[in-house]
Amino acid sequence: MNILLTGGTGFVGRNLTKSISKEHSVFCITRKTNVSLESCNLILQDLSKPLDYSKLPVNIDTIIHLAQSPNYKQFPEKALDIYRTNCDSTVNLLDYGRIIGIKNFIYASSGSLYLPSKNPFSENNVVNPIDFYNLSKNISEQLVNSYSNYFDTTILRFFFVYGPNQKNKLIPNLIDSIKEGKTIYLNSKEGMKFTPTYIDDAVAAIEKSISLRGNNTLNISGNETISIRKISETIGKLLGREPIFEYKEGKEVNYIADNSLMKSLLQINETTSVEDGLRKTIGY
Numbered sequence: 001m002n003i004l005l006t007g008g009t010g011f012v013g014r015n016l017t018k019s020i021s022k023e024h025s026v027f028c029i030t031r032k033t034n035v036s037l038e039s040c041n042l043i044l045q046d047l048s049k050p051l052d053y054s055k056l057p058v059n060i061d062t063i064i065h066l067a068q069s070p071n072y073k074q075f076p077e078k079a080l081d082i083y084r085t086n087c088d089s090t091v092n093l094l095d096y097g098r099i100i101g102i103k104n105f106i107y108a109s110s111g112s113l114y115l116p117s118k119n120p121f122s123e124n125n126v127v128n129p130i131d132f133y134n135l136s137k138n139i140s141e142q143l144v145n146s147y148s149n150y151f152d153t154t155i156l157r158f159f160f161v162y163g164p165n166q167k168n169k170l171i172p173n174l175i176d177s178i179k180e181g182k183t184i185y186l187n188s189k190e191g192m193k194f195t196p197t198y199i200d201d202a203v204a205a206i207e208k209s210i211s212l213r214g215n216n217t218l219n220i221s222g223n224e225t226i227s228i229r230k231i232s233e234t235i236g237k238l239l240g241r242e243p244i245f246e247y248k249e250g251k252e253v254n255y256i257a258d259n260s261l262m263k264s265l266l267q268i269n270e271t272t273s274v275e276d277g278l279r280k281t282i283g284y
Contacts, residue, residue, distance in 0.1 A: 002027070002057065002059055002060050003020060003024050003027070003063075003210075004027045004060045004063045004064070005040070006028075006029045006047060006065050007108070008028035008029070008030060010066060011163070011166045012066055012158075012161060012199065015200075015203050016064070016066070017039065020206075020210075021038070021039035022039075026039065026041065027056075028041065029043045031045065031047065031048075043057075047067055048089065051092045051096055059100075060097070060102055061102060061103050061104075062210055063104075064108075065089070066108045067085065067089065068108075068133075069086055072133040082132060082133060083136055086136035090107070093105075097150075104212070105153050105154070106153075106156065106206060106210070107153070107154070107155050109155050110134065111255055111257055112134055112255065113137060114127055117254060117256075120257060121258060122219070122258040123217045123218065123261055127141075152212065152213050154217075156206065156220050157218065157257075159194065159195050159219065159221035160194055160196040160197060160255070161197045161202045162198065164280060171196060172281075174235060175235055175282060177243075178235050179241065181244065183245070183246045185247075186229060186245055186247050187253065188247075188252050193254040193255075195221035195255070195256050196224075196226065196277070197220055197221045197222050197271075198222060198271065198277035200272060201220075201268065204268060205262060208268065209266065212266070218262050219258060219261065220259065221257035221271075222271040222273075223259070224273060225256050234278055238278055238279060
């Protein structure tokens with residue numbers, strides 16, 4: 001099978017490429033000129049600009065769209081780049097897929113689209129984007145759904161993906177804070193409760209989605225719900241350091257996924273335990 005991948009130089013993309021290139025031919029769109037990806041055919045394109053179809057292959061079976069703007073936190077200064085990279089790229093890829101006759105389109109979205117709740121989120125929960133980045137993801141989801149009459153579509157809402165060599169995300173930031181003796185702030189006794197996803201499980205979900213038929217939206221997460229306090233204590237145990245906590249009054253915010261649809265449609269029943277995932281991430 002021939003697969004076109006965006007976001008191949010990112011954390012999830014690099015891990016995915018290593019896996020799917022064993023059985024598939026992979027073409028990776030990137031705007032970086034100084035990168036190399038093992039077993040991937042690089043295509044130089046800037047996704048914030050119109051696609052140059054002359055540079056793209058025409059015999060693609062599946063498009064996997066992982067790319068997002070690297071400036072997603074810089075609103076409003078980088079609003080145009082966020083919108084063009086996250087939204088314009090999506091509709092450009094969808095229409096390219098329609099023109100060449102792809103079989104399916106897989107889009108990487110986020111569990112942060114949901115309005116924070118004490119209860120687990122199912123895919124039927126109303127989404128309520130709280131910032132410009134999440135609004136762009138929501139728009140892209142709607143664009144993907146609008147093309148479902150032309151090919152199979154799958155939207156994967158990932159919850160807190162983590163693993164080795166990741167930077168500037170929740171779990172690596174917690175690891176760094178505990179290593180450096182920095183304070184971890186909690187908005188309640190336990191802090192936010194969430195369902196982290198180890199990178200191997202995220203990759204497995206994407207791979208299994210390649211053969212999924214129909215129009216689907218799935219939460220992707222690990223099976224364990226854990227609090228910021230508990231995961232910090234687990235990290236501390238692995239590092240041999242005591243986490244430092246401080247309570248700052250605030251609204252209780254939880255991001256807990258109901259992943260039952262993932263289990264039934266993708267046949268992923270067992271996921272990496274948080275402790276095992278942290279051990280692999282830290283390198284112990």
